[in-house]
Structure formats: structure tokens, C-alpha cells
Amino acid sequence: MTTMSTPASEPLTRQVSHHVSQSVFDGSRLRVVLLVEVYDGAQQQFLETYEQLRSHVESVPGHLGEQLCQSIENPSQWLITSEWESAPPFLNWVSSEEHVRMVKPLHSCVRDTRSLRFHVVRETSHPAEGADTARGGLQTAPRIGDGVIRHALTFTVKPGSEEAVAALLAGYSSPEPRVDDTTRLCRTSLFLHGNRVVRAIEVRGDLLAALRHVAQQPEVRAVEEALNPYLEQDRDLGDPESARVFYTRAALPAVHHVTAGEEDPAAQRHALSYPARPGRGMRLAQLLAEHDERAADDPNSPVLCSTIFQRDDVVVRLVDVRGGTEAAGDPAVSLGLPDPGRVTELTTLLDGGADGPNGFPATDGGLAHALEGARMDLVTDRRAPDA
Numbered sequence: 001m002t003t004m005s006t007p008a009s010e011p012l013t014r015q016v017s018h019h020v021s022q023s024v025f026d027g028s029r030l031r032v033v034l035l036v037e038v039y040d041g042a043q044q045q046f047l048e049t050y051e052q053l054r055s056h057v058e059s060v061p062g063h064l065g066e067q068l069c070q071s072i073e074n075p076s077q078w079l080i081t082s083e084w085e086s087a088p089p090f091l092n093w094v095s096s097e098e099h100v101r102m103v104k105p106l107h108s109c110v111r112d113t114r115s116l117r118f119h120v121v122r123e124t125s126h127p128a129e130g131a132d133t134a135r136g137g138l139q140t141a142p143r144i145g146d147g148v149i150r151h152a153l154t155f156t157v158k159p160g161s162e163e164a165v166a167a168l169l170a171g172y173s174s175p176e177p178r179v180d181d182t183t184r185l186c187r188t189s190l191f192l193h194g195n196r197v198v199r200a201i202e203v204r205g206d207l208l209a210a211l212r213h214v215a216q217q218p219e220v221r222a223v224e225e226a227l228n229p230y231l232e233q234d235r236d237l238g239d240p241e242s243a244r245v246f247y248t249r250a251a252l253p254a255v256h257h258v259t260a261g262e263e264d265p266a267a268q269r270h271a272l273s274y275p276a277r278p279g280r281g282m283r284l285a286q287l288l289a290e291h292d293e294r295a296a297d298d299p300n301s302p303v304l305c306s307t308i309f310q311r312d313d314v315v316v317r318l319v320d321v322r323g324g325t326e327a328a329g330d331p332a333v334s335l336g337l338p339d340p341g342r343v344t345e346l347t348t349l350l351d352g353g354a355d356g357p358n359g360f361p362a363t364d365g366g367l368a369h370a371l372e373g374a375r376m377d378l379v380t381d382r383r384a385p386d387a
Helices: 043-057 087-094 097-108 162-171 207-216 218-230 240-250 281-296 331-335 340-349 364-372
Strands: 020-023 030-038 063-070 077-084 110-119 149-156 184-193 196-204 251-259 268-275 303-311 314-321 377-383
Touching: 020 281, 030 043, 030 087, 043 063, 043 077, 043 097, 063 087, 077 087, 087 097, 087 110, 087 251, 087 281, 097 110, 097 240, 149 207, 149 240, 149 303, 149 314, 162 184, 162 196, 162 218, 162 377, 184 207, 184 268, 196 207, 196 268, 196 303, 196 314, 207 218, 240 251, 251 281, 268 377, 281 303, 281 314, 281 340, 331 364, 340 364
Parallel strands: none
Antiparallel strands: 020 251, 030 077, 030 110, 063 077, 149 196, 149 251, 184 196, 184 377, 251 303, 268 314, 303 314
16 A cells, blocks of 8 residues: 655645534444643642542443553653443533532642543454443444534523623624634634523634634633623633633533535524423434434435534534525424424423423424524624635
């Protein structure tokens, strides 16, 4: 085989599929890699704290096992790898308040962390391995992405402050899109639903580097400081621990993205915030993902692409729609209303569904009417030049 190399200074040619689908719902086993930089002299404290946490993690449903490793070259560098039956159990665990409380003691001895998550595609098996390692499947085929990483943050503001908050968020100056030679901000979309704010960003390159770049911009810091009096959760951006806890709770990961690869410069971006019943957010996100996969294969669908974000019972669906949510095709598709056979299940997942105190009919029309209230108000949607 002939090996070709590309100089570091030249951009890599990306293979982009017309139909892009990225999802946590394929049932594949998950490998989580956590890179940890420990303060000099705090290695023993870090080890003792980790030992206290490990016994708790072992009892989390879906957790298969993990390893803690220390660098042979730099004693301050540690590596934690954990394996999970699939991505949803891990995401439920890592976004829980219990997890936030448990990892707090680590912050005093850790300088920096970086979390990477991978579905297992291939592995070498050994006959002596126990049955536990066989739980969970392998990803059947490699995915082809579009080179864009999608992430969102969400937080709530004090009721009655929505108008002032919207004005602040709409009026800020966009940061420089170029982060470094390999990372670039592509798009930022801000929405309000009641007193909930959702900020969705699209990045090419390193997401963590992009988030740090944005946080360091004076114009962004000024807006964030101006928002502080309106937030329901207090934060002090000058206090690293306060900022860390706030952004940990605000993280809204993308759990599914699909696009048929068709581009339309006139497409409109919309967001919907679905009221999931307690403990049903992940299943609701999965049902919406299944709906959007089918819509992506329908050439008549008005939805060009969709991204679903989920954390606990917060489920947000971002859609780019040809000509608006009702300009083409069935508006129920834009709303995320599944086929008639799944309508009953959807009503059991939505808070205020057929069994709720403010129930609505378990029909297409009843659900479509209810989901109208899920539409979020667009605050601002900004694309970087040449994004």
C-alpha cells in the first residue's frame, strides 16, 4: 500500500457524505477517555479521591469497568478510561446532579481535564475475558461526518427578565471566528423558550479550544457579566469553581444529527423545546431521532437537517427548514410529530400528555397543536463569513 502524507500547513481534504448521520442511539458500546492534568505534588490526593469515587461509579447502570493510568513520562498526566454498554447510560450519569457533586472534590487537585467519547468499532477478544466485557454491541460501520462539531448550552433566567436578556444576547459583537490554524467558529444560534435560553454553536476543529476562545473575548465576557443578575443559578465568572459548575450544568450535548446533504441558502433555522416527563428525556430524544432519520430519506420533507440536544429532561431540536416550518410539506414533520403508530408513545413521553393534568388528545392534530407551544423564539442566528 502506498502511504501519502499531507504537510501540517496544508488543510486536509475531507470526505463528506451527502447523507450525514451521527447518533448516540445505535446501541454500540462506548469508550470514554478522560485526560487529566494533576497539580504538581497532588498525585496522592488525586488517587485517594478517585478511589472514593470509583466505588460509586461501579454501581451505575450500564457501567462495565474502567482503568486509571499514570504517565510514565510526566507524573502529572493521568488517563481514565471507562467502558459502557452504550452511550445513553453514560450521558444520563455524566449529566446528573449526583455526578456534579461527586467530582467536585477532584477540582482542588486537577489543573485541567479533557473528555473524549468513542463508540467501539473493532476489538480483539481473548478467551479468558469474562462475560461482562461482551455486553453491548460494536458499531457496525464507520460514520462519515461533515466536519462540524455541534454543542449547546442552556440555562434559565429569572421570570420577567426575558426581554432584557434577549436584548443583551442579540446585541453582542460576534467574536473573531478564527481560533487557530485548525479551528473555526461557524455558526451561533440563540433561542428563548419562556425563561430558558439555548445557545447552539457549530465549530470546525477543536470544540474545547473554540469554547475557551469565545470565553476569552472581551465582548463576550462583558455580555456574560451583564447576564449575571438575571440568572436563576448564581455564578461568579471570576471564581473558576463557580464557573466550572455553572457550565457543567449548562452543557447540552448533541445526541443526534442528520442531514440529507441538500443545501438551501434561504433555509430558516428553528428550535423546539419539548417538555419531557421526568426521567423520559433520553427516550423522547431517541423517538425524535428516529423520526428525523426517516424524514432525511424523504425528498419531499421540508426539514433539511436536524440536531437533537438532550440533558436530563431538557430536549431541544434544532431544524433547518426549507422556506419556514409550514411553507412545504406536512408541518407535523417540522414539529417532530412521528408517524401515527408512534403518536401514543409520544404522548406518554411529553409532560402534559394524554395522562397528564393538562392532557391533549393523542392524535396528530392534538399533538401538533400542543407542540406549537414548543417552538422557541429566535434571538439571533449568526454565520461566520465563508462558514
